[in-house]
Amino acid sequence: MEQFPEAHKPGYAVYSRKSLAIYDALVLGLSNSLIWRCASKHLVDLYSRHLTADHLDIGVGTGYFLDKAVFPVAQPKITLLDPNAECLEAAAARISRYQPRTVQADALIPWPETLGRFQSVGLNYVFHCLPGTMTEKTVLLDHLKPHLAPGGTVFGSTILQGDAPRSWIARKLMAVYNSKGVFSNEDDTRDTLEAALALRFEEVRIEMIGCVALFSAR
Template sequence: MDSFPDAHKPGYAVYSRTSLAIYDALVLGLSNRWIWRCPSSHLVALYDQHVSAKHLDIGVGTGYFLDKTRFPVADPSVTLLDPNRECLDKAAARIARLNPVTVQADALVPWPKDIGSFKTIGLNYVLHCLPGTMTEKAVIFDHAVPHLEEGATVFGSTILQGDAPRSGAARKLMQIYNRKGVFSNEADTQDTLRAELEKRFAEVKIERIGCVALFSARKPRLA
């Protein structure tokens, strides 16, 4: 399917044409509301608050949130980046009216230099699917920084473990997903997320709803 690092594949290879057909109902409907206790309306609101006229979306899923959000202009520039071609095709078709640019790439390795720069970069439900500790997966923010225009915002959400409140069903489902490699969030906490963001950005906001952290970050710290 691709030439990306094998260690990164379990978190995205699971998304086939068949699984994407039920993703909205199963994950964005059932799981978000009843398992993770963060209804998808909160994630739509996160997009509404931050999305810009020049936006890059990482880990695009079905394109649900880009389809639902209210862009600040009628003809935004939208770029989709994902290692999974099925996800790219599904999302691009869903928001075809916006004429998105698609880039098949692994966001954990340096991004294509010609991808451009953006006013917003979205990382919705991405981090908990990336392998490694929060410190290891936070390299994605390092790759993002060179592609941020002045005043730009990185925002997104991720499912936490640690001290995040979780029902028995949530604990069991996370255990299954971590065992399969779909999730890799056993050590992910709100504190570790904040620490990695604050290493890189001067302005960080995090809100936890259920066991989901909704975050935004601005003003990169210069190395």
């Protein structure tokens, strides 16, 4: 794995070939439906609404959503950006029919100038895995803006605390994940997310499903 700031690693180093093999069933199936109360079909719909012919996906996981969602063209140009080489490999293999480009990079440090510009940028389940407060972690939006084409859309989702509805098991699991550094969302709320987006974009939309915020901005 390429060397990136140590403080950023707990949120993505947990993803190995072994954990990625069960990620869809455990996280996208069980946790999303029963614990976070936002079934993955809602996130697939979010992707289908906002994907464009020239898309950048950040924090790519297994490539599930790019695989399941509907693009507006048959052969979109897709770039995958993630600090974890195994996530990049898994996602790229899953959507190999699109011949994606992969970029191993940390979204919290300035992005490669050669990355290009995109009509859509996906940030699915990224913010709650990044260290720091919402103000600190949304610096990635500043790195992102030069790479967003005029009229382009940023969209994604993140798991919130604050007044987001959470069952006992959701609270308990979040506490465990935060203690291990897998999550860093103790102070993440809808208000802090909305403020960070509104600071940088003219149009901001947030929909809460369970304790998951589905957002888009342009």
